[in-house]
Amino acid sequence: MYMPNRLQPPPIQVPRTLPALDTAPLPMVGFVPCYCAEGGLHDLVRIEMVYPAGTRFESIPLVASATSGMLREGTTSFTAEDLAAHMDFYGAQLATDISKDHASVSLLVPGLHLEKVLPAFAEVCAAPAFREPDLDLFKERSRSALEVNLRKVEFNCRIRFSSLLFGGHPYRDEVDPAAYERLDVAAVRNFFQTHYRPSAAACFIAGKGTEQAAQAVAAAFAKWNSDARAVVQSELPCLIYRAGSSYTAQADAMQSAIRIGTMAPTRNQPDYPAFFVMNTILGGYFGSRLMQNLREEKGYTYGIGSAVNHLAGASYIAIATQVGAEHTQAALNEIYSEVQQLASYPVTFDELDLVKNYITGHLLQGLDGPFEQVVRLKILVQNGLPATYYQNLLEAVHAITPEDVKKAAATHLSPDALSVAVVGPEDTVGNISGGITSK
Amino acid sequence: MPNGLKLLVQYDPTTPMTAVNTMYNVGARDEDPSRTGFAHLFEHLMFGGSLNIPQYDTPLQRAAGQNNAFTNNDITNYYITLPAANIDTALWLESDRMLSLAFTPQSLEVQRKVVVEEFAQRYLNQPYGDLWLKLRPLAYREHPYRWATIGQSVAHIEQATLDHVKEFFHTHYHPGNAILAIAGPLESQHVYEKVLHWYGDIPGRALLPKSLPHEPEQREHRLETIHANVPQQALHLAWHMPGRLHPDYPAYDLCTDILSQGQSARLQLELVRKRQLFTSINCYLLGSIDPGLVVVSGMLTQGTNHDVAKAAVLEVLHRLASDGCTAEELQKVQNKFAANHMLSEVNVLSRALNLAWYELLGSADMMALVLDEYMGVTADQVRRVAQRTFADGFYSELRYAPTAPS
Numbered sequence: 001m002y003m004p005n006r007l008q009p010p011p012i013q014v015p016r017t018l019p020a021l022d023t024a025p026l027p028m029v030g031f032v033p034c035y036c037a038e039g040g041l042h043d044l045v046r047i048e049m050v051y052p053a054g055t056r057f058e059s060i061p062l063v064a065s066a067t068s069g070m071l072r073e074g075t076t077s078f079t080a081e082d083l084a085a086h087m088d089f090y091g092a093q094l095a096t097d098i099s100k101d102h103a104s105v106s107l108l109v110p111g112l113h114l115e116k117v118l119p120a121f122a123e124v125c126a127a128p129a130f131r132e133p134d135l136d137l138f139k140e141r142s143r144s145a146l147e148v149n150l151r152k153v154e155f156n157c158r159i160r161f162s163s164l165l166f167g168g169h170p171y172r173d174e175v176d177p178a179a180y181e182r183l184d185v186a187a188v189r190n191f192f193q194t195h196y197r198p199s200a201a202a203c204f205i206a207g208k209g210t211e212q213a214a215q216a217v218a219a220a221f222a223k224w225n226s227d228a229r230a231v232v233q234s235e236l237p238c239l240i241y242r243a244g245s246s247y248t249a250q251a252d253a254m255q256s257a258i259r260i261g262t263m264a265p266t267r268n269q270p271d272y273p274a275f276f277v278m279n280t281i282l283g284g285y286f287g288s289r290l291m292q293n294l295r296e297e298k299g300y301t302y303g304i305g306s307a308v309n310h311l312a313g314a315s316y317i318a319i320a321t322q323v324g325a326e327h328t329q330a331a332l333n334e335i336y337s338e339v340q341q342l343a344s345y346p347v348t349f350d351e352l353d354l355v356k357n358y359i360t361g362h363l364l365q366g367l368d369g370p371f372e373q374v375v376r377l378k379i380l381v382q383n384g385l386p387a388t389y390y391q392n393l394l395e396a397v398h399a400i401t402p403e404d405v406k407k408a409a410a411t412h413l414s415p416d417a418l419s420v421a422v423v424g425p426e427d428t429v430g431n432i433s434g435g436i437t438s439k
Numbered sequence: 440m441p442n443g444l445k446l447l448v449q450y451d452p453t454t455p456m457t458a459v460n461t462m463y464n465v466g467a468r469d470e471d472p473s474r475t476g477f478a479h480l481f482e483h484l485m486f487g488g489s490l491n492i493p494q495y496d497t498p499l500q501r502a503a504g505q506n507n508a509f510t511n512n513d514i515t516n517y518y519i520t521l522p523a524a525n526i527d528t529a530l531w532l533e534s535d536r537m538l539s540l541a542f543t544p545q546s547l548e549v550q551r552k553v554v555v556e557e558f559a560q561r562y563l564n565q566p567y568g569d570l571w572l573k574l575r576p577l578a579y580r581e582h583p584y585r586w587a588t589i590g591q592s593v594a595h596i597e598q599a600t601l602d603h604v605k606e607f608f609h610t611h612y613h614p615g616n617a618i619l620a621i622a623g624p625l626e627s628q629h630v631y632e633k634v635l636h637w638y639g640d641i642p643g644r645a646l647l648p649k650s651l652p653h654e655p656e657q658r659e660h661r662l663e664t665i666h667a668n669v670p671q672q673a674l675h676l677a678w679h680m681p682g683r684l685h686p687d688y689p690a691y692d693l694c695t696d697i698l699s700q701g702q703s704a705r706l707q708l709e710l711v712r713k714r715q716l717f718t719s720i721n722c723y724l725l726g727s728i729d730p731g732l733v734v735v736s737g738m739l740t741q742g743t744n745h746d747v748a749k750a751a752v753l754e755v756l757h758r759l760a761s762d763g764c765t766a767e768e769l770q771k772v773q774n775k776f777a778a779n780h781m782l783s784e785v786n787v788l789s790r791a792l793n794l795a796w797y798e799l800l801g802s803a804d805m806m807a808l809v810l811d812e813y814m815g816v817t818a819d820q821v822r823r824v825a826q827r828t829f830a831d832g833f834y835s836e837l838r839y840a841p842t843a844p845s
């Protein structure tokens with residue numbers, strides 16, 4: 001009979017080596033640097049063109065996201081309908097994405113059909129049409145989606161929190177539905193001309209046959225490579241952060257959304273590994289202190305987490321949750337208390353070792369297969385980090401001591417450095433005592 | 440395996456990670472109508488400690504693993520990814536909670552609260568969040584698909600007792616009602632021996648045949664209007680269709696793709712771009728095991744009324760039912776399906792999940808055949824399913840109308 005020993009955990013092994021990434025661009029593709037993550041069992045390839053055209057570069061509200069979104073709405077030789085039909089026919093997915101720093105256009109396609117759709121993809125990146133009727137539809141669609149979001153406490157809280165951190169800075173979020181009314185084709189064209197320059201682009205290729213794909217990309221983009229446009233200087237203004245709080249009532253809300261956070265070390269700062277480990281312990285995984293306390297012990301929430309977010313010119317940590325309205329004050333108290341605990345007492349070796357192992361698995365998973373690897377590769381290239389960055393990070397994580405964790409929390413998460421935003425029902429947010437209390 | 444557990448292994452030497460996917464053949468459709476939401480609540484309790492292991496998550500995280508689970512109307516699925524060398528940790532944890540849970544009252548009490556907050560967060564505290572709480576009971580009158588996985592109401596969750604939990608475990612959580620699928624760089628014989636070691640002593644229990652009520656044919660048009668604090672009018676239409684194993688299922692799926700997948704699909708072109716009656720519209724099916732629904736969901740542009748919008752949708756659907764689709768349209772959605780099919784097999788986790796799902800449907804071999812099935816669909820089949828579905832005017836209609844802002 002089978003007699004497994006169920007009382008004793010099986011022995012474990014935790015790998016200490018991560019797959020290597022190649023941060024050098026392919027040498028042969030002249031104009032646009034191509035970075036590749038090769039692999040996969042299937043004949044799929046993903047090509048992504050990235051431009052320094054994120055929301056921080058806009059001087060007219062929403063023009064950056066409108067420009068990005070409008071790239072899929074037709075080119076000089078394809079109407080929006082024809083472009084969609086062409087891509088769909090070859091099973092290709094054309095997508096646009098925008099963050100605060102970058103805008104990108106990506107193509108996911110069976111390798112078999114790559115050459116069929118590349119010319120149209122190149123046109124999307126280099127010769128979009130920006131036709132007025134399409135812009136009108138885009139504006140209506142986006143405004144409608146924004147109106148829905150504005151009814152969600154979670155969304156409103158994110159926006160309030162963002163303005164506490166980035167108010168007045170190009171990293172702020174723009175959420176006025178009326179701003180769509182003021183957008184016109186000229187503004188979009190102008191933003192495109194200025195910020196989607198071929199000479200500023202980078203190309204990331206993942207999947208099977210990436211080198212061949214890079215050659216094909218070079219050929220398809222060849223005719224668009226002349227770039228006589230002037231380089232725009234857009235220095236990021238210095239960010240002066242002062243902690244603040246924002247309590248906002250929202251009618252009919254059943255839950256309160258809470259966000260608490262502050263500025264954090266950037267990836268290349270020496271205390272980043274300790275901060276990263278500290279964040280994981282605090283709210284970075286299911287076993288985290290916040291999750292165990294607010295969800296698994298008290299049942300205040302379906303979930304709570306904290307994350308370190310990185311922008312080109314700033315990094316910040318945000319703790320986020322939605323709690324039953326009646327638990328708002330208690331949840332705030334518990335969050336502050338957990339932060340204070342981390343800053344006051346060293347973690348046990350047991351908890352720290354567990355988190356180090358968890359982080360190892362998380363990094364391994366994030367480097368498993370070409371489509372995951374390319375996400376990490378992009379981070380390295382965009383931030384000028386070395387190919388060995390993740391391996392170095394893993395080693396640094398394993399060297400962290402309980403004192404390092406305590407110091408990271410004490411240095412960066414002191415109560416007067418934390419900003420807090422709460423959006424919830426009126427009777428709840430009106431009663432938050434003194435904003436900040438701690439146990 | 441002798442105790443009824445089914446094991447599927449997929450060998451993939453290209454990854455250091457292994458996925459361990461455990462699928463139980465129990466979902467919201469198996470619930471007592473007076474205790475809805477129970478399968479999902481139970482899923483939460485599966486993380487509250489088992490017979491010999493006080494905490495589920497801790498040892499897994501220590502073994503560099505990640506995990507989660509989901510419940511839908513048909514199944515409950517638990518999944519783990521971790522470095523292949525630590526597969527024993529995953530099997531130890533999964534086999535112990537298949538053997539027996541700890542059944543602590545504290546776990547039940549806390550998870551009831553957590554699920555009530557999940558109910559609020561996902562279904563009640565956002566615009567249109569209650570769609571499935573309203574549309575399911577409108578479209579289904581008898582079949583348990585009439586309630587959503589989260590449950591019919593918060594009260595049902597609050598009333599759950601530990602006795603209900605034990606009874607549910609005993610009925611649904613045993614080897615014969617489970618499928619274990621493992622994908623990663625491990626040879627199948629090696630995996631088989633490990634699974635035998637960890638699961639071999641779990642007693643098999645009799646599998647009770649499912650006897651779910653049959654949904655009677657819908658013979659009328661049903662309409663419900665929800666007046667709510669939403670920013671925009673919305674329209675949802677639902678027609679009955681056959682279950683997942685019906686030979687026409689791929690044709691139904693491609694029919695909905697022709698109508699709305701991608702910006703070049705019919706509903707998008709006609710109603711969003713040309714007539715501008717909707718800001719967005721989508722046609723999709725619920726891929727449920729028992730007879731499901733074809734659903735059209737759209738957000739109306741400002742100033743459009745529901746009657747006009749609905750008539751325009753029906754016009755597009757009826758045209759497909761009467762004239763069928765072009766060869767090019769069909770090829771487009773088939774190509775798209777092939778690409779998506781490939782994409783769904785990119786990582787070990789989705790492959791393990793797919794293996795378990797097709798085995799639960801009948802045979803894991805279907806995973807290899809499904810592409811051929813979709814490629815074999817003809818334009819005439821698409822026209823016929825459209826005709827059968829949309830022609831008679833018997834469907835459920837749910838409208839959202841904004842109340843004046845408060």
